[in-house]
Amino acid sequence: DGAQRRKSDHIEVVRAGHAASACDPGFDAVRLVHCALPELALDEVDLSTRLLGKPLAAPLLISAMTGGPARAERINIHLAEAAQELGIAFAIGSQRIALERGGAAGLGAELRRRAPDVLLFANLGAAQFVRGYGPEEARRAVEMVGADALVIHLNPLQEAIQPEGDRDWRGVLDALGVLAAALAVPVVVKEVGFGLSPAVARALVARGIAALDVAGAGGTNWALAEGARGEGRTRAVAAAFADWGVPTAIAIRLVRAACPTVPVIASGGVRHGVDVAKAIRLGADLAGQAAAVLPAAMESTAAVVEHFTILRDQLKVACFATGARDLEALRRVPLLDEA
Amino acid sequence: DGAQRRKSDHIEVVRAGHAASACDPGFDAVRLVHCALPELALDEVDLSTRLLGKPLAAPLLISAMTGGPARAERINIHLAEAAQELGIAFAIGSQRIALERGGAAGLGAELRRRAPDVLLFANLGAAQFVRGYGPEEARRAVEMVGADALVIHLNPLQEAIQPEGDRDWRGVLDALGVLAAALAVPVVVKEVGFGLSPAVARALVARGIAALDVAGAGGTNWALAEGARGEGRTRAVAAAFADWGVPTAIAIRLVRAACPTVPVIASGGVRHGVDVAKAIRLGADLAGQAAAVLPAAMESTAAVVEHFTILRDQLKVACFATGARDLEALRRVPLLDEA
Amino acid sequence: DGAQRRKSDHIEVVRAGHAASACDPGFDAVRLVHCALPELALDEVDLSTRLLGKPLAAPLLISAMTGGPARAERINIHLAEAAQELGIAFAIGSQRIALERGGAAGLGAELRRRAPDVLLFANLGAAQFVRGYGPEEARRAVEMVGADALVIHLNPLQEAIQPEGDRDWRGVLDALGVLAAALAVPVVVKEVGFGLSPAVARALVARGIAALDVAGAGGTNWALAEGARGEGRTRAVAAAFADWGVPTAIAIRLVRAACPTVPVIASGGVRHGVDVAKAIRLGADLAGQAAAVLPAAMESTAAVVEHFTILRDQLKVACFATGARDLEALRRVPLLDEA
């Protein structure tokens, strides 16, 4: 049906490159100072961290994606198994269709069986919570996969472009506050590629949101993605937003400055482990990737493991080459501008 | 004859892209901060405004264009009907030929019948007012179409390039002051694509000019347009001015700062509704487009409606995605540089 | 012979584009503020000026060039006749060959007969004055063409690249001081495309030099020109200097600031009359062109007249479009950065 077709279209559109932001995520302008004398063993570099009380082998997140039910099942199993194998976090895509259809669409208990130890995020859209959803639906989403936390995505621009989109966002902030208070698990809020601003970040933290994912501009652009799926006018309206949003590297700095103590996830145009290192240096706790993982996700668990092994190794080498034994040290590495 | 042929040439030259400025209008460097939690319904976004006492459904202006009489009639009817349908402002092209020939050249009372409710601007060139025109001719131009206001265009560089141009601009400022005092309707002054400077803006406002259209550099370049129509030397002289003028985004800031209370229209290289949003954020009250509308204008009323519907929808989505319920709120949206 | 062959080679090399600097002359970054209400008649714009006591119809100079004797004669006659017709200044190329051979190489009294009224500059290289030349040779060069002033060119980098070049520049400054004191006509000093620095400008003025031509980087590059004529090693050495020198627009500012009262000529990569207007705004009294005139110079007097008529008209229009009635006013026109 419509909703499933849409999800399936998204995958095609992203893979074809039609959803690539015209905006620079901003990592190239950030230069870490090389350390020629690390006084470290590479093997000693410790990428482990904790988020929301759960240990992670590396500060990496497989960002939320989902496909049409048929494909989604395979994709999600590949991602879950890889997350388990690597000890990194995994956010499933929106569970709305699964919630509403009853069928789990690849998002059922099987997923948790494949990834018993990972920090697993359930996922729902914020707009739903002023459209009938409440703590009850959120609890069902969390339980469906045995998630450790619930991610709520904010995608107002995507919804505004989409002709059938949810375009009434009044009361969303309050609803998220209610949700945060009512749920046993922490609630994380994210954008989907246009970035959280400092004002929004502050408002969310004030309502009890436990962590933020800036999901900034420079990677997947959901206005273009909806435009590419749409007919003439939708596509034309969307085109004006090709360069829209807060670039990821800037969003990290701003959100970190606005909310000094809340965990911050960096996503949106993260290309490799050197970008991850920069994101962490700028204040992020974890970095996530979505579109860049999609080809591997469609292939196999092994392909996803290989993809994130490379990212993790790049991050490890970046720590080594800046003389940082762990992520705490990486946060104090000098930037070239400040040297 | 010559004057009509010239107008017709302009259309060809603009459509062929020979009149495109080499200057960047400056909108890309202005970044609006995305708001991931708008707390708004898209439908609630109110683009309505008033200019010179008349209501507008959106802060949009179909900028002055005109063709050779034969084509002008069709073009102007398409534009008038679209403006009426959308509730936006419409500025007709220069009425000089019509005034001097008696024939209305598509600029007669019929136009107002097609667009009974729109904010309609009559149009004459400033240089005429030191060359025999006075309040009487201005009144006739206004009455010819039942205009709400008179736009006077300043195009000294275009006239200087054009071998047969009006090259004596002494006394124009005084003549515009006389006109403003004598006319029952407000007088608006605009450039045609090289921008109003703060000094000129201040001088005009001091003489009683009611509103300004910066018509800055970055869109249509009338030196190149005349060059493309001319023979070798004219073309060669014009080529040096390809990058001339005050870029639109800079002109808006400067004119707004120089004249804090006068209505300011932004035109010159406005590409889409996100540029409109930026123009308004920088201080404009309305944004206008000319060359980009030309293809639709030559086609049909429906094409023009579609063109501006897209612009209006882009502007509406830009308001929504910055959390701005109306244009007043849009003016207070943070810029990324200031965040 | 060798010297004549070299001069002839230079023309081929320049025309083929092998001597084009990789450096930006810097004019694009200078933006004159457009004036939409000039309160002027274009015909009223007065480009006339005086330099070294002689009137000029426009602040333009045909910069020093010369060819092999055979061609030089035609070239110089075209340039001289055009300068006379337009009332602009004319600098002949180096007279060294003519001085040393006796033959005038197109640089004899005939030239002055063709251009009886122009500000005419004789030309010799500075290095000659520590290699046997003195006031006597300078006087002969001036008298050969009945020049109003003598231009001495400083081209140490060109000489250093050229295997047979004059590479001993010790004592040149003193020799120029002696020359300035001994000669009845003013002595002007110029570079040939790498720019005068403030320190050199100050030293020259302190020795009685009457005017300076910055001849900055961004147009003809004489290291590349000699490289293109030379064999492998010369060419390789020269290539490192493709981007060398003080860009013309910067040289004008710096020299004007260092020497507030001395006449300054701007040359080096001046493309058209808008660049001339910018040069004057930055502090120059005259602007000169060499390589860009070469094709017209080889063709006919009429071609040179047409070339400079276009430049003059561009400058006139630039004055009009900034509201500047004359060059004094042009010097006070606002720059966009300062607006």
Place this chain on the structure above:
Amino acid sequence: DGAQRRKSDHIEVVRAGHAASACDPGFDAVRLVHCALPELALDEVDLSTRLLGKPLAAPLLISAMTGGPARAERINIHLAEAAQELGIAFAIGSQRIALERGGAAGLGAELRRRAPDVLLFANLGAAQFVRGYGPEEARRAVEMVGADALVIHLNPLQEAIQPEGDRDWRGVLDALGVLAAALAVPVVVKEVGFGLSPAVARALVARGIAALDVAGAGGTNWALAEGARGEGRTRAVAAAFADWGVPTAIAIRLVRAACPTVPVIASGGVRHGVDVAKAIRLGADLAGQAAAVLPAAMESTAAVVEHFTILRDQLKVACFATGARDLEALRRVPLLDEA
């Protein structure tokens, strides 16, 4: 065997351009002010200098390179003979294979016989000194070629990328301090193309290191070089480091500011003698080149002589064209930014 094959691979990879950094070495942004009146004879320009007590005809270093033994012998003999002929410094490539195999791999006493007078640097990797090497091995390396000093290279990022690399860098700083105290000859420390930072430079000088070679980013990139030799994952990990490191021109400034009195060698993306002049102006004592010399090094002694003759002549002309009689004067030449 493996180590020799690796060295040989490096040569292919560098020559094929696969190891070229994506980073700008930063020399283009540094502009020396041209001096149109040098008051010098080109022949008078004195490029001679001393380093570590030994005289040099020019401040040039043939940076450390080495090939597989078979080729290395020819390469090193060409380089040594050229260094001798030109009076410049020569650093041989790593002597580890030679030390461990007994065979000199082209790095034996023959080398010194070909270059009796040059400032000759022995070369070992820093990581070896926490892996069994000590002053004894260092002394053997120095004696093997009769070196004047020992260069220790720091290449942690290269080792980290290389699957078989030395990835434990703990204790290296202390080991270098021990070495500096124990050895009769001075110890120089260098990077290999990612730059020394001010902190590392200071630490090394505090341990008695006699001179530093910044070997900054912008030339050969050893992560890419190892990536190009490796299989899929190695190559993928390396790719993230294409733009890594402190750009050479910035490294020179920072290291010079951090260590005002220690001799500093500049290498990494030095293209020609004008870059050498800029490096010296920024604070370097010598400038070195590796990859750019490789083609000549593989050809003949004459080709290497020709290569460095061009560099030296460019430097000499750059001194002349800035009015600098010697390197001391070159260090005081104004930069355009400061003029």
